[in-house]
Amino acid sequence: MIATNRDKQELASKGFSNISVLPWGEQMVFPTKSGQITITAVEAKHSENPEILKVLGPGNGYFMEFEAGDYRKTLYWTGDTFPVNDVMASVQAFGEIDVLIPHAGGVGSTGALGKISMDAEDVVKMVDRLKPKSILPIHHSTFGLFLEPIWKLVQAMDGHASDLDLIAEGSHILYK
Numbered sequence: 001m002i003a004t005n006r007d008k009q010e011l012a013s014k015g016f017s018n019i020s021v022l023p024w025g026e027q028m029v030f031p032t033k034s035g036q037i038t039i040t041a042v043e044a045k046h047s048e049n050p051e052i053l054k055v056l057g058p059g060n061g062y063f064m065e066f067e068a069g070d071y072r073k074t075l076y077w078t079g080d081t082f083p084v085n086d087v088m089a090s091v092q093a094f095g096e097i098d099v100l101i102p103h104a105g106g107v108g109s110t111g112a113l114g115k116i117s118m119d120a121e122d123v124v125k126m127v128d129r130l131k132p133k134s135i136l137p138i139h140h141s142t143f144g145l146f147l148e149p150i151w152k153l154v155q156a157m158d159g160h161a162s163d164l165d166l167i168a169e170g171s172h173i174l175y176k
Contacts, residue, residue, distance in 0.1 A: 002028065002039060006057050022060065025090075035068030042090055044081035047116050056080075056116065061087070063094050073175060076132070077101040080117050080139075083126040091130060099175055100132035100162075105140030106147035119148045120156035127162050134163040134175065 001019045003011060008019045022028060027040040044059035046052075061079035065072065076097050081087050091097075106119030117139060118126070127135060135157070140150045150166065157164045167173050 002041075002060075002062070004058060004060050022062075024058075024060070032068065035066070035071070038065045038067070039063075040094070042076070042079075043087055044079035045084050045087055046080040047114065048082050048084065049114055052112075052114060052116070061091075063091060073098050075099040075101065076130070078103055078118070078126070082118060083122055083129065088126070088129050097130050097132040098134065100127065100130060100135045102126060102135065102137050103139035104137040104148075104153050105150065107139065107145050108147060109145060110147070115147065117146075120153040123153055124156045124160070127157070127160060132162050134165055136165045136167070136173065 001011065001016060002022045003019055005021050008021050011019050020028065022039070022041040024041050024043045027038055030037045030039070040063045042061040042063050044061040046056040046059045059079050059081065061081055062077045064075045064077070066075070074094065074097050076091055078101065080103050102123050103117040104119070104123050105117060106115050107117040108115035123135070123137065137150065137153055140146060140153070154164065154166070165173055
């Protein structure tokens with residue numbers, strides 16, 4: 001399991017033991033039978049409010065490269081972040097993104113905590129800047145605190161070149 005240092009402590013307290021901490025910019029390479037998977041930790045900013053960000057602590061997103069011979073597929077799992085300039089610049093340095101997996105739904109509250117995950121407008125900003133081939137939003141209906149239904153993202157992505165893939169719980173999708 002790969003986690004932040006803060007999450008490692010929490011996971012260990014729940015009995016998990018095979019946990020690796022992967023700081024921002026560092027990577028792990030996992031050999032496969034025909035190639036390798038490279039996972040690089042990317043900074044994730046869980047709030048746009050600096051005071052709330054201090055409370056929530058640092059987070060990770062992950063850029064993954066799947067390679068086997070001539071095959072290469074890239075994936076950026078955002079974690080809980082917003083499309084702020086420093087995060088986007090670090091992700092753009094990796095190059096082309098095949099699959100973007102954003103946390104969507106605008107999780108949060110209308111009170112002091114505010115929004116702590118991207119809503120449709122934020123995802124569209126990220127898509128416009130990173131230009132992934134496909135978008136596979138997650139996290140959008142898994143909490144009672146989500147502020148925005150997923151159809152808002154579907155509506156906001158209308159006319160964009162990236163493919164938006166929504167899957168039902170328990171189903172799967174294959175990217176070739």
